Amino acid sequence: MTEPSVETPDYAEERRVPLSYVDAAGRIFFPRLLEWAHQVQEGFLYERGIPLSRWLDSGPHFPVVHVEADFLHPLRLGDRTRVELRVDHLGRSSFSFAYRFLVGGEVYASARTVHVAVEPGKGSRPLPEVLREGLRSRIC
Numbered sequence: 001m002t003e004p005s006v007e008t009p010d011y012a013e014e015r016r017v018p019l020s021y022v023d024a025a026g027r028i029f030f031p032r033l034l035e036w037a038h039q040v041q042e043g044f045l046y047e048r049g050i051p052l053s054r055w056l057d058s059g060p061h062f063p064v065v066h067v068e069a070d071f072l073h074p075l076r077l078g079d080r081t082r083v084e085l086r087v088d089h090l091g092r093s094s095f096s097f098a099y100r101f102l103v104g105g106e107v108y109a110s111a112r113t114v115h116v117a118v119e120p121g122k123g124s125r126p127l128p129e130v131l132r133e134g135l136r137s138r139i140c
Contacts, residue, residue, distance in 0.1 A: 009084035011044035028075040050134040059120045066114040073108040
């Protein structure tokens with residue numbers, strides 16, 4: 001995977017790696033990185049006025065159809081980490097987020113998630129305009 005382009009993030013949060021995220025060696029357990037990315041994604045969407053609860057009951061839904069992550073350095077218990085998110089792609093029925101996890105300004109990990117708009121029981125569909133507008137960033 002090439003490092004996601006997040007030079008100027010659309011959203012960022014600072015956190016410490018909590019005890020519940022690490023394995024016996026004190027390093028982040030790999031699926032926790034994706035959980036962290038998802039939490040930052042939720043923060044970004046709420047900040048943009050896009051509450052996820054709006055679509056949970058009736059749809060459309062936006063499942064992750066592809067995920068990738070690179071671990072460049074171990075994230076350890078207590079590391080003060082800046083998690084940056086950028087809207088990486090905005091298509092007709094899909095979008096993607098690129099994430100960077102930085103400690104002391106250095107990239108320790110990166111990830112990317114691709115989401116597709118689907119109508120329950122029917123398949124993919126165009127992104128709702130309210131979502132499209134909320135996701136617009138410097139890539140558009």
